Amino acid sequence: MGRVVILICVLFLNVSLGYSDDSSTKKTINNNGENKDLLSIGAIPETPLISENSSRYGFVALWNQSDWVAKSALIILLIMSLGSWTIFLSKFFEQIKTKNECIKINKASKDGFEFDKVFSELPKSCHLHLLYNAGNEAKLKIISINDAIDSSHLLSDTIQNGINDVNENLQRGLTFLATVGSTAPFVGLFGTVWAIYHALIKIGDSGQASLDKVAGPVGEALIMTAIGLAVAVPAVLGYNWLVRRNRELMSSVNKLGSILYFSFYVNR
Secondary structure, X not given: OHHHHHXXXXXXXXXXXXXXXXXXXOEEEOOOOOEXXXXXXXXXXXXXXXXXXXXXXXXXXXXXXXXXXXXXXXXXXXHHXXXXXXXXXXXXXXXXXXXXXXXXXXXXXXXXXXXXHHHHOOOOOOOHHHHHHHHHHHHHHHHHOOOHHHHHHHHHHHHHHHHHHHHHHHHXXXXXXXXXXXXXXXXXXXXXXXXXXXXXXXXXXXXXXXXXXXXXXXXXXXXXXXXXXXXXXXXHHHHHHHHHHHHHHHHHHHHHHHHHHHHHHHOO
């Protein structure tokens, strides 16, 4: 306990001495014995506020100093980002919904339930209705066909068309993600080149080419490239991930198509 008290006293003494030394360095005594602050006489320069520096650089300064071309590039990148995230989230939940519906139908088929009852319980927006409606359509057509081979081919082709329709709906929107992933970096690069061009013109007109005059505008221009990459990378990753999940999901849809084929063919 005594060692702890001694340690606290030593720390307090060091802090007090440091504060007194710092205070003494900021004051001086003139010939008349008056205390003067070193900041007031200009011996120690006053550091600028952080808020002043932040107002000169950053996204706000980039927007305010940009012309309509650079602002258009920023707006395009913003639209690309919002569109890609919207499509990614919507397709993600759509895949989860379709996967759960496939599991429900496969379980119902194993338990011996009728497909009419199972599909009637599914929401109208379910993509698997395309598959079931195609089977019903083929079932109505093969009633008038006496040839079993022609009936089998007609039912198989119709269900395959339903599977293709499901795949088309699942793939819809992924092209936008691929487009954003391939073009967003070039849009950002174009904005960077354009902003650097105008920054160099302003520096040339001012006649000052010091480091502080060049680093700010050029650094702000490079933000455009960073924004382009920030938009493109999630779009590419999301596209590849959704395509892989669609491939796995279509495997389940094909199995469901085979089950429906045998069900419709037996009960034709």
